[in-house]
Amino acid sequence: MIERAPAKINLALHLRRRRGDGYHDLETLFVFSDFGDALEVGAETGLHLSVTGPFATAAVGGGDNLVLRAARVLADAAGLPGDARLTLDKHIPVAAGLGGGSVDAAATLRVLNRFWGLDWPLERLAEIGATLGADVPACVHGQTVAGNGRGDILSPVDPAVADDIAGTPILLVNPRVAVSTGPVFAAWNGVDLGPLEHTAWRRARNDLTRPATGLAPVIADVLATLEKSGAALARMSGSGATCFALFDDITSRDQVAADIALQHASWWIKVSTLL
Ligand code: C5P
Numbered sequence: 562m563i564e565r566a567p568a569k570i571n572l573a574l575h576l577r578r579r580r581g582d583g584y585h586d587l588e589t590l591f592v593f594s595d596f597g598d599a600l601e602v603g604a605e606t607g608l609h610l611s612v613t614g615p616f617a618t619a620a621v622g623g624g625d626n627l628v629l630r631a632a633r634v635l636a637d638a639a640g641l642p643g644d645a646r647l648t649l650d651k652h653i654p655v656a657a658g659l660g661g662g663s664v665d666a667a668a669t670l671r672v673l674n675r676f677w678g679l680d681w682p683l684e685r686l687a688e689i690g691a692t693l694g695a696d697v698p699a700c701v702h703g704q705t706v707a708g709n710g711r712g713d714i715l716s717p718v719d720p721a722v723a724d725d726i727a728g729t730p731i732l733l734v735n736p737r738v739a740v741s742t743g744p745v746f747a748a749w750n751g752v753d754l755g756p757l758e759h760t761a762w763r764r765a766r767n768d769l770t771r772p773a774t775g776l777a778p779v780i781a782d783v784l785a786t787l788e789k790s791g792a793a794l795a796r797m798s799g800s801g802a803t804c805f806a807l808f809d810d811i812t813s814r815d816q817v818a819a820d821i822a823l824q825h826a827s828w829w830i831k832v833s834t835l836l
Contacts, residue, residue, distance in 0.1 A: 564671055565597055590705070600628070663697045732787070733829075745801065
């Protein structure tokens with residue numbers, strides 16, 4: 562059994578308030594790309610995980626790996642021993658603003674839900690996912706959805722907005738600098754610049770861009786490169802450092818990707834399409 566784990570992109574992210582529990586209230590538009598990780602499950606006694614793929618080494622986080630934690634939390638909720646052999650094929654860069662750990666945890670919940678014959682609805686898996694990370698519920702759904710609160714209070718977006726987004730050619734660029742989420746949120750200046758209006762997502766912001774750039778200045782170079790490429794829109798995803806550009810057609814996207822690869826041989830570059 563194989564489950565895809567599409568990369569998560571925050572098309573926009575508005576920060577509204579610092580909370581007392583170490584989190585921030587935000588408003589975000591989660592979208593997903595046809596690029597991502599893949600998770601395979603097979604029969605085994607006990608719970609085992611192996612990691613393959615270009616970012617395997619970076620992803621192996623020992624016992625607290627989010628895939629294993631997701632599997633254990635689901636097994637506990639279901640009263641099962643939690644027998645499975647999981648193989649994670651890791652293509653999403655780690656600590657990159659693309660939800661790597663969260664989409665893997667979400668894919669684990671979905672695939673084991675089938676493998677263990679639970680057949681629980683996605684809403685139930687999303688509730689379990691919320692205990693693993695603020696953006697795991699959105700990743701359980703894995704399609705365009707609006708997030709409020711910590712990012713875990715979900716609401717559907719206007720179907721016209723989701724239709725507008727689906728199929729959009731996207732270019733992802735990461736300068737290969739790992740950025741941890743907590744310090745980026747902590748570096749926010751606390752100024753609320755206003756709500757996110759979904760229908761106006763093209764004019765929206767990512768309020769984590771400035772704090773992330775303060776911690777990893779190369780993000781400004783990535784954004785400037787994408788902005789002058791002729792893309793329809795360029796922005797950072799999540800807490801960075803990955804930035805994305807949206808294009809009207811795949812030919813111009815691929816041309817820009819090739820140009821950037823020549824200019825910045827060390828940057829990670831991926832072309833994809835929004836789901
Ligand atoms: O929930 P998760 O473990 O993915 O969050 C990682 C960190 O990101 C949190 O510990 C917190 O510092 C920060 N965060 C936040 N506000 C959010 C989401 C995450 O401050 N809405």
